[in-house]
Amino acid sequence: MSATFVLDASFAALTLALAAYTILARDTFAAVVAFISYGLLLALVWVRLSAVDVALTEAAIGSGVTGALLIGAAARVGDGDASAPPGLKPLEKLVCALLCAAVSAGIAVAVLSLPAQAPTLAPLALEQLPATGLGNAVTGVLLAYRAIDTLLEAVVLVLALIGIWSFARDDHWGGRPEAPSMPEPNGALILLAQLLAPLGIIVGAHLVWAGATEPGGAFQGATILAAVWILVMVAGMIDAPPTGRRWLRFALVGGPALFLVIGVAGFVVAGAFLAYPEGYAKPLILIIEVALTLSIAIALGLLALGAPARREKP
């Protein structure tokens, strides 16, 4: 039994234990904290599986952004009826449990019946990679081979934001979300924001730029930029933006819109939707990445802020 096996086995056991705790915890806040730890642990698991890109995304979005959203939700909802959804009879609970167990068993059977040498498109993807001018196969898959998935992901974020905004009262529409800052300014937090903001902007931009050749990319970089934005707002150095501002909405849809425009242009210049003309793949992908980063960062920040809750001064 080698040391790495012990390490992997303890990762697996810890991940399962934390997942179980997240579901079983009666206290909403404890469940959220467990979920965040679960996300970080899962990121380590991805690193062990040599999927550094996925690990970065899991840590940044799965654990970081989702964690922040869940903490906000937990603070608003409280412990209320979290433990028992109203009106669910024991028989219904049993049916739910059985259905969940059946799904899990189905996935287990599917995974266990895979051939020892799992079917893979990886060699084919690596073979074609030079044509895109990229060095990171994951970015190649995300923005060249399966660009439509990435486009839809970016659009989904905007749709989710519209969903949240629709909770606003009519007279608050277009106004600012609730101030995320602390009731009174805190010197330590302001210092942290002042020190971390420049660093975060550099790291975020670096992740996007490095994404072409190394692990990184638009989503990971954007998450860090959004985190910096939220930190500066929580420290009370800037206020939440008015959601009705034109520049904000343009920046929000700019990334997906540019992606769509370049994708449709692919019909004309390269013969297919989302196809890039030969030789221009890398510059086009980089332009899309930069625009997407800005849009995703703004979308994530606004998602964390919540629905507009203040009337915008005329």
Add this chain to the structure above:
Amino acid sequence: MTLAIDLFSVLCISGGIFFFLAGAVALLRFPDTLTRLHALTKADNLGLGLVVLGLLPQAANLLAALKLCLVWVVLQLAGTTLSQLISRVAKDKARQG
């Protein structure tokens, strides 16, 4: 020479793990928020500091070593600020009784 460097790394990282373990045990055993915070800061400062110190000679190049130091500094900053915030909330709650 490599043996000496490896030994240094193992010693430092073991020391770091000890402080993390001590911090975790203290977090579970100490009676209130402020003493628990006190225990956590030791794990952050010394624990991570020693782990980074042990990893420095193993770093592939200067850039990687600098990144390791940066991780330590940033975590120090975040940890210190969080301790401040949590202790203020704890103090306010204690005052309100």
